[in-house]
Amino acid sequence: MDGQINWTALSVFVFFFALVTVMGFWASRWQSGKSNKGQHLDEWGLGGRNFGTWITWFLVGGDFYTAYTVIAVPALVYAVGAYGFFALPYTILVYPIVFVIMPKLWHAAHKAGHVTAADVVYGRYSSRKLEFAIALTGVFATMPYISLQLIGMEVVIKALGISGELPLLAAFVILALYTYSAGLRAPALIAFVKDLMIYIVVLVAVVLVPMKLGGYGVVFASASDAFAAKGGATGLTLKSAQILPFATLALGSAMAAFMYPHTLTGIFAAKSADTIRKNAVFLPAYTVLLGLIALLGFMAYAAHIKVENNNDVVPALFNALFPSWFSGFAFAAIAIGALVPAAVMSIGAANLFTRNFWKPYVNPEVTPAGEAKVAKIVSLAVKLGAVVFILFLPTKFALDLQLLGGVWILQTFPAVVFGLFFGWFGPNALLAGWAVGIAGGSWLAYADGIKPVHTLHFGGDSYTVYTGLLALLLNVAVAVVIQLLSGGRSKQQLSADAAS
Amino acid sequence: MRYLLALPFIGLLWVPFYNHELPALFGFPFFYWYQFLWVPLTALIIWLVYRNDLKKGVE
Numbered sequence: 001m002d003g004q005i006n007w008t009a010l011s012v013f014v015f016f017f018a019l020v021t022v023m024g025f026w027a028s029r030w031q032s033g034k035s036n037k038g039q040h041l042d043e044w045g046l047g048g049r050n051f052g053t054w055i056t057w058f059l060v061g062g063d064f065y066t067a068y069t070v071i072a073v074p075a076l077v078y079a080v081g082a083y084g085f086f087a088l089p090y091t092i093l094v095y096p097i098v099f100v101i102m103p104k105l106w107h108a109a110h111k112a113g114h115v116t117a118a119d120v121v122y123g124r125y126s127s128r129k130l131e132f133a134i135a136l137t138g139v140f141a142t143m144p145y146i147s148l149q150l151i152g153m154e155v156v157i158k159a160l161g162i163s164g165e166l167p168l169l170a171a172f173v174i175l176a177l178y179t180y181s182a183g184l185r186a187p188a189l190i191a192f193v194k195d196l197m198i199y200i201v202v203l204v205a206v207v208l209v210p211m212k213l214g215g216y217g218v219v220f221a222s223a224s225d226a227f228a229a230k231g232g233a234t235g236l237t238l239k240s241a242q243i244l245p246f247a248t249l250a251l252g253s254a255m256a257a258f259m260y261p262h263t264l265t266g267i268f269a270a271k272s273a274d275t276i277r278k279n280a281v282f283l284p285a286y287t288v289l290l291g292l293i294a295l296l297g298f299m300a301y302a303a304h305i306k307v308e309n310n311n312d313v314v315p316a317l318f319n320a321l322f323p324s325w326f327s328g329f330a331f332a333a334i335a336i337g338a339l340v341p342a343a344v345m346s347i348g349a350a351n352l353f354t355r356n357f358w359k360p361y362v363n364p365e366v367t368p369a370g371e372a373k374v375a376k377i378v379s380l381a382v383k384l385g386a387v388v389f390i391l392f393l394p395t396k397f398a399l400d401l402q403l404l405g406g407v408w409i410l411q412t413f414p415a416v417v418f419g420l421f422f423g424w425f426g427p428n429a430l431l432a433g434w435a436v437g438i439a440g441g442s443w444l445a446y447a448d449g450i451k452p453v454h455t456l457h458f459g460g461d462s463y464t465v466y467t468g469l470l471a472l473l474l475n476v477a478v479a480v481v482i483q484l485l486s487g488g489r490s491k492q493q494l495s496a497d498a499a500s
Numbered sequence: 501m502r503y504l505l506a507l508p509f510i511g512l513l514w515v516p517f518y519n520h521e522l523p524a525l526f527g528f529p530f531f532y533w534y535q536f537l538w539v540p541l542t543a544l545i546i547w548l549v550y551r552n553d554l555k556k557g558v559e
Contacts, residue, residue: 082519088535089512092542098507099546216527236521237531243515251513277550284543291536 005161006319010182012328013160016197017171020190020336024178037464039369044183044376044461045115046269047353048480053278060266060279061286062191063345064257065091067152067338069196070293070346081227081234083242085294089250091287094257096381099280102258104420105271105419109203110273116348117264117416118356127427128360133434134412135356138261141405145260145387147398149338149345151311154390156331159315165391171335172342176383179343180376184269187343194340197333200290203298205330206292209321213302223298240466245453248466255467256410261348342383377449400450407445407452407468410474411437418473425483439470501552508542 052058076084105120114120118135122128140141150168157167175407178186180401201483210216220236224416227234238246270276293314299312301318307313314334319326354375360368366374444454444467455464511517512535521529528536 082531085535089538092508092535092538093512095546096508099549100502100505163501217524218527220527220532221527238519239516243519247513247515251509279554281543281547281550284539284546287539288536291532295532378505382520473533 006327008265008324009331010160010162011326012325013332016193016329016332017335020193020337020339021174021178021282022091022366023189023193024174024182024186027178027182027189035043039372041115041351041354041368041371041375041450042113044372045347045354045387046203046265047184047188049110049269051188051269051275051281051392052271053275054137056266056270056275056279057196057282058191059184059188059269059344060263062194062337062340063262063266064283064341065151065286065290065337067156067334068148069290070334070337071152071155071311072148072316073203073290073294074300074314077294078313079234079297080298081223081236081298082238083233083246085291086246086249086253087294087492088251088258088287088291089445091245091290092284092429094255095272095280095284097254098258099277101417101420102267102276102280103498105264105416106267106270106273108304109144109268109421114357116261117259117412118352121415121419125415125427125430127431128416130427130431130434131223131356132359133173133431134415135352137408137412137434137438138352139270139349142261142345143382143389144398144401144405145262146342146345146383148402149342150386150390151334151395153338155311156334159312160318160328160331167407168390169387171339172383172387175339175343176346178378179379179383183376184265184344184347187340188269190336190343191340194333194336197336201330201333202292204326205318205475207421209296209299209303209317212321213299218301219295222302226301245464245466248469249452252466252469252472253406253409255413256406258423259409260345260411261343261352261414265344265348265351288435336392343387344381346379346386348374349382350375353378397483400421400452401452403452404442407441407471408438410472411441411470413472414479415474426486428486429479429483433475433477436478437471440474441467444470501549504545504549507545508538511538511541 073084073087076087078084105117106119108114108123111117112123114123116135118131118137121134122131125131127443150172153171154165154168210219213219213222226237227236233239233242256265267276270279296314296317300307300317303317304314305313305320307316315327315331318330322330354371358374359371364371411434414425414433417432418425445451448454448467452467454467454470455462456470511529518534521533524539525533
């Protein structure tokens with residue numbers, strides 16, 4: 001990255017960016033046939049709840065596998081090797097979880113017209129406090145995530161040779177405007193283009209790059225040599241102390257993944273529970289892609305790429321090995337890959353604000369059309385917040401907050417999921433568990449210097465595990481104890497649940 | 501049938517089982533191709549459970 005503007009790459013980039021912008025504005029009229037409810041939050045915030053298997057596949061895949069994934073997973077693999085691969089088991093294990101839990105959550109939401117996870121929680125437990133806790137966690141966990149999308153975009157814009165924050169700002173103004181006008185339909189439609197482009201880029205890269213470098217054997221061998229020279233906790237396989245953190249990070253992240261407002265928005269927008277089950281079968285196809293993208297981190301060693309910032313490794317690899325027009329195409333794919341999740345995230349956060357803060361506390365009489373209006377404006381504010389955040393605060397801060405966000409969102413798991421399977425827990429026990437989980441998890445992460453794993457000592461042995469999972473254990477334990485102390489839920493409450 | 505869904509968890513969370521470089525396949529160390537293998541396996545398992553659910557008419 002020598003600061004020279006690469007005009008060929010830039011023109012290709014701008015062409016594709018312009019293409020999706022047009023699509024984004026056109027999207028408001030797409031798929032809005034049969035049951036259009038006009039100015040209703042269901043239309044703007046959930047695309048009319050009418051997305052079939054294919055659209056859901058693209059939408060959920062598009063907002064789950066983000067631009068930041070494409071940049072950060074290879075960066076981590078480049079830096080530490082095998083340990084960075086926890087993303088692969090994580091994104092495999094997420095689908096059995098989706099298959100079992102999400103159709104039930106969809107049913108609960110569909111029956112009562114719920115738009116957010118916090119709606120579902122209020123519907124079941126009738127506790128404004130618990131609803132507030134879940135909604136607040138969702139908003140706080142999503143904001144830094146949007147900022148990370150901006151970082152992904154910043155990295156590729158820099159690789160095109162353009163410095164300064166103006167292009168980033170322009171991209172986000174465009175994003176904000178078409179999300180405002182088209183709602184969830186915009187990212188759903190753009191996800192098609194994004195995925196097609198990313199698939200082309202990755203398939204070309206995983207076939208051509210090893211061919212240029214001498215095959216996968218060479219790729220792994222040169223990475224192995226580089227790690228051996230570097231020493232420390234790096235290598236092609238895990239050090240024994242890394243095994244437990246690897247497994248717990250994979251499991252904890254998989255449990256947290258579909259608690260985020262943006263992934264849930266994709267679930268609630270599905271036409272039927274069957275759509276979601278089918279998607280659990282077909283979504284693992286994306287995981288193959290993720291694993292292949294992760295391998296780009298190893299290819300960088302074979303290609304003798306050296307970067308100061310690990311995040312630059314993928315763009316640097318493309319710039320070094322491909323003609324500029326293809327680099328431009330690849331960078332456009334990554335940048336558009338940031339727009340889809342950023343749009344869905346801002347919609348998810350806006351839905352939460354509207355349904356779980358605005359409606360209960362500001363205007364209980366708000367009409368569905370009024371809700372849509374509030375949500376549209378909030379989605380603008382959320383994106384503005386993310387831009388301000390990234391312009392004025394150091395990148396590391398966004399990364400740290402996102403890490404904490406993962407710990408936080410995992411603490412909503414008991415409140416959102418347990419009630420779908422059994423009715424034993426009451427709202428106060430769940431709320432206490434949530435509070436202890438959030439406080440304990442944040443404190444552990446903070447005390448460890450914002451690291452995702454915490455080391456426990458039992459006698460002479462030490463065990464390092466994912467902090468989020470540790471906090472979740474604490475969370476559930478506290479909920480169980482409080483529930484036992486308060487004597488279980490009365491028959492009356494249970495039958496009230498059944499009736500609602 | 502639903503118990504089959506536990507298999508990916510066992511296969512992937514029992515890390516010492518696959519934390520080796522050998523046997524390699526097409527240049528990929530075991531650690532990597534084993535994990536990749538679980539992607540189609542998991543999809544297949546979920547599909548089997550899905551089909552069985554359909555037969556039983558699970559809502």
